[in-house]
Amino acid sequence: MRKENIDAFVVSRPENGRYLSGFSGGEATLYITSEKAFLLTDFRYIEQAKAQAPEFKIIKTGQDHFEAMAEIGQQAQRLGFESDFVTFETFEKLKDAFPHAELISLPNLVSHLRSVKDKSEIDLIRLAVQIADDSFAEILKTIEIGQTEEEIGLNLEFSMRRAGASGGSFEFIVASGVRTSLPHGTASSKQIQLGEFLTMDFGAIYQGYCSDITRTVFLGDPGDKHREIYETVLAAQRAGIKAVAPGRSGKEVDAVARKLIAEAGYGDYFGHGLGHSVGLAIHEGPNLNMREERLLEPGMVITVEPGIYIPEWGGVRIEDIVLVTENGCEVLTQAPKEFIILE
Ligand SMILES: [Mn+2]
Incomplete structure (x- = not known):
């Protein structure tokens, strides 16, 4: 002031x-x-x-x-x-x-x-992240062919509320099949089927603090293209995380992941920023995107969430939350992100 x-x-x-x-x-x-x-x-x-x-x-x-x-x-x-x-x-x-x-x-x-969180805030975010991680593990056990996307979203919310969340941190995205090409496809009455991707993007609010996670799994037997797209997004996501460090701008980090996707031939299918900060609000600054000049600082908490979305075919997004540290970052999200295939 x-x-x-x-x-x-x-x-x-x-x-x-x-x-x-x-x-x-x-x-x-x-x-x-x-x-x-x-x-x-x-x-x-x-x-x-x-x-x-x-x-x-x-x-x-x-x-x-x-x-x-x-x-x-x-x-x-x-x-x-x-x-x-x-x-x-x-x-x-x-x-x-x-x-x-x-x-x-x-x-x-x-x-x-x-944008720079203190220890008590980071502790609460860790708990919000853990609630979402646990709910992901739980939801994998309950997913069945024929369930609607809305049902899966509801189950996610139930399990997070049961674990102490006061609510979801935004309107969950549960998208399957061709709907996975909608980066923000909120849960619909579509039933999930074999031969489809299933993307779940959700998060918890714990004592005011938000978490945010996205996982894409496959139902049934994936084809080569499904595997290729998934592995490309995963490689870009890992590279993005590796690039997060204090002193780097949001633009620089975004470019690392974006380049990998472009080199694989899918540059036109990754149309959103790589990530956003998370705290009391689900979307805070600074961001990781093509315009963000702000430099990362220790104590910032930010998502890394590249995706590839092919209209009429489907898409994949993988999202973790990381904490910027003195030397790089710590990945807070613990849910597995190797390609999960549900038979
Ligand atoms: Mn997000």
Whole structure:
């Protein structure tokens, strides 16, 4: 805040509010000055906020937080806000509440802090990853020809919730057969059959922290092309992981995996970035993609997930989560990724 020369910073994004205050209830606004930190919320959350955010002064508001904020912040000259999150309507209300202040757009102030995780955050991510790993092992035992993709998705969610997850970290992707060429094919009522790939992309939320894993398995007897595509993606994924190290840019790491896929002749079939950071949100920065200039730092937690998707035929994606360390990275995901064939 000193560097940006602002008197106060308004935090509206729930993950950022949780990160800074500890309050997990979502519907709060933080108003932070150089001397004091306020958490504004309504009747429903007062008790919870007092317990979870002891370093904040809790202010009870109505549904609308602007009036109370204006009272606290009368002297603010330069007011920072999260321009990547507030709606146009909220912006207008902020302007009305602080008619004499200059509103300063600071989209990445907190998300940049969040990108390097501390030990307690890493411990929670490890647990979220372990829950997903265990559920993958469990789901392999229950998959049967004729099940729908939705059924498999539901079983994954059940097993993760049973293991302590508060929920799934996003809408799961369960795609089989030709649908595996859809990088984001959410589970449908299609029944799985022999002779198909089955891609499962899922994750758990554990105490607010997310995990994310993708595994593609084969049902029945794979052909040479199925094996070739799988091995190409796996080689690219391993090469991507090997390239993760502090000081490397997201662009450089992405290029390593992308080059391998292109050299195998499938460059046109890998149309998304190699990975994204994970934490309180499922998709955070920095990313691994063709444009990412940010350099990796120890403590960042990021996915490595190349894929090859051939329309009308099918596709493969393999995704692990890695922790950037002083010398390279540690792969947090423990689920096996050799080509799994379910008979
Ligand atoms: Mn992912």
